[in-house]
Amino acid sequence: MSDDTTRAAALLRGHRASIDRLDAILVYTLGERFKHTQAVGKLKAEHDLPPSDPAREAAQIARLEDLANEADLDPEFAKKFLNFIIAEVIRHHHQHQS
Numbered sequence: 001m002s003d004d005t006t007r008a009a010a011l012l013r014g015h016r017a018s019i020d021r022l023d024a025i026l027v028y029t030l031g032e033r034f035k036h037t038q039a040v041g042k043l044k045a046e047h048d049l050p051p052s053d054p055a056r057e058a059a060q061i062a063r064l065e066d067l068a069n070e071a072d073l074d075p076e077f078a079k080k081f082l083n084f085i086i087a088e089v090i091r092h093h094h095q096h097q098s
Contacts, residue, residue: 034089041093051093057086 001009044051061079068078 030085033085034092037089038092041089041095044093052086052090060086 041051043049061082064078064082065075068075
């Protein structure tokens, strides 16, 4: 194996290790986020509030778009990701109201 190939393999392992750590952070962060949204869903159900809040959702999407731009992340991807999360949260909120 050449020195270049050895260095490339080491760099690849380093990038993959970072990706694995970041995936774990994402999963645990989503888990923590959903704990809070579950609590919000229970509060909404207890107080007969609607499961979705379109004004808050729009504000969050705009905020996430700004954060995505700052992080050099495609804002459209960030919006799709947040919309997916919001849809899951609303689904959970509906379950609490059943």
